[in-house]
Amino acid sequence: MKSVVVYYSHTGNNRYLAEKTALALNSEAIEIHPRFSAFPFLVLSSLTKLSSGIRKIDKDFSSYDSVILCGPIWMGQIVSPLNDFLKKYISQINRLHFITCCGSKDSTKEDKFGYSHVFRKLKEMIGKKAGLMEAFPIELILPAEDKENDQAMMEARLSDRSFNEEIKARLEAFAGKLTAS
16 A cells, blocks of 8 residues: 655644654655744634635645544644645545644543544545544653643653654554554
């Protein structure tokens, strides 16, 4: 299966996840660059679903069996650079899978701002092209005493040091399902 990982990352967590995923799948990783990268503007455009615009990506996505889209979820919404990517390139994509490193926890995935809610919206948006969707909650890398600490959650970063067995197993399972499909 020929795949490519396309990602947007504000803090670096989703960049790290995208690069690890690309490595696991022996794929290329391509970064989405928004035209305007000011954080307040990106949050506002994500919440209002207004386009922030992205720079052109010089790839023919139809030449891939699968595109793995990777990026954050903010306040229960897929971020505007990912939405803009989908609007611009969905017609070229054969199968789209989505992964996210997010603040949403497994225990709250069904809540209003939970990742399951975002997965459902994304599946509705892309229809038959929708593939696997997996969350890598940032809480997985936190010690037990910090799992309810919002500040620790905001400051946590994926890295070679923090990429623990639980998150590795989740990535291996995702990659295994993807290559088996």
